[in-house]
Amino acid sequence: MPEKNAAGHRGPGRTPTGHDVAGAAGVSQATVSLVLGGKWEGRVSPRTAETVRAAARALGYRPNLAARTLRMGRTRTALLVVPALTGEFFAAVHQGAVEVATAHDFGVVLYPSPEGVERAPDPFASARTALDGVIASSMAPEALATLRGAGLPLVMLDSDEGACDAVVGVDVADGMRQVTAHLLAAGHRHVAHLAAEVDSWTFAVRESALREALRAQGGAVVRTGRAPLSVRGGLAAATRLLTAEGNGPAPTALVCDSDLLAAGALKAARRLGLRVPEELSVTGFDDLMLATAVEPELTTVRLPAERVGAAGMRALLAVLEGERVETARLPVHLVARGSTGPCPTTR
Numbered sequence: 001m002p003e004k005n006a007a008g009h010r011g012p013g014r015t016p017t018g019h020d021v022a023g024a025a026g027v028s029q030a031t032v033s034l035v036l037g038g039k040w041e042g043r044v045s046p047r048t049a050e051t052v053r054a055a056a057r058a059l060g061y062r063p064n065l066a067a068r069t070l071r072m073g074r075t076r077t078a079l080l081v082v083p084a085l086t087g088e089f090f091a092a093v094h095q096g097a098v099e100v101a102t103a104h105d106f107g108v109v110l111y112p113s114p115e116g117v118e119r120a121p122d123p124f125a126s127a128r129t130a131l132d133g134v135i136a137s138s139m140a141p142e143a144l145a146t147l148r149g150a151g152l153p154l155v156m157l158d159s160d161e162g163a164c165d166a167v168v169g170v171d172v173a174d175g176m177r178q179v180t181a182h183l184l185a186a187g188h189r190h191v192a193h194l195a196a197e198v199d200s201w202t203f204a205v206r207e208s209a210l211r212e213a214l215r216a217q218g219g220a221v222v223r224t225g226r227a228p229l230s231v232r233g234g235l236a237a238a239t240r241l242l243t244a245e246g247n248g249p250a251p252t253a254l255v256c257d258s259d260l261l262a263a264g265a266l267k268a269a270r271r272l273g274l275r276v277p278e279e280l281s282v283t284g285f286d287d288l289m290l291a292t293a294v295e296p297e298l299t300t301v302r303l304p305a306e307r308v309g310a311a312g313m314r315a316l317l318a319v320l321e322g323e324r325v326e327t328a329r330l331p332v333h334l335v336a337r338g339s340t341g342p343c344p345t346t347r
Helices: 018-025 029-036 046-059 065-072 088-103 144-148 172-185 201-216 231-243 259-271 305-320
Strands: 077-082 107-112 133-137 154-157 166-170 190-196 220-227 253-256 281-283 300-302 328-330 333-335
Touching (some): 018 029, 018 046, 088 107, 088 133, 088 305, 154 305, 166 172, 172 201, 172 253, 172 281, 190 201, 190 231, 220 231, 231 253, 259 281
Parallel strands (some): 253 281
């Protein structure tokens, strides 16, 4: 029995080819290659492109990725390096990257670099030829050494790292300025800072922005404590901050580098008998689901995590096409909830 009949339909048992798709769509194989390779814009009409895609779906066509790799010198695979695979923020970053990658027939491989603070084990020795580029998020300087030396296109998320091809991130400095403005408007002038015990660009920027914004308006960071990024770490560090003895004024607000730390701070305040926000205001950063699970609900800064992942993937695709990519900082905004209120001395 022939595998294809006179009408051009496939017989049973044969994998559909690009030639089959071209026949079903009534176009050339070159047009099929352009459309299914994501290179059709400006060369093929949107109507024809959709006709080709519909024919491919109807036939169950799958491109021969091995042949494409040999032909184009690309694997159409990107590596996304994040501090942890279980964090809510980085799960959203991954989702955004995958959506853009899928639309361009790319795959995304996740790779964890523990907390982003240590030199990552080298994933490139055996996998270098299987990757087209790398997107890395929230990495400490030491952890970037392997990525810089990999010889692959590198897009950094939340970094000012110069030895990369593009930088995409969120405007964390403006986020901290919004927190500061919110507290200053409520009368707070003496603030404690619960900082993340992580040596990375994003947390350094948060600290400097907080101090500068307070100083410009007559406020000050009167105490600083550092803690691992966890509720338990926040609880211990906040307890120390709130019970520390000193000659200076006591803080009326506690600014935390993350919602996890802020959740620990709320527990510390409750155990010490401090009412939030009547006697102490507390702010977080990230707007995780945790922010509305605590009581009172947390005033925090919402970060567009999914948009960060999408923008990072688009930047990598542009770099692979030889385009120059400008540094991008996505806007953030403060979400005011019940954990902040007027300074006790202004009531």
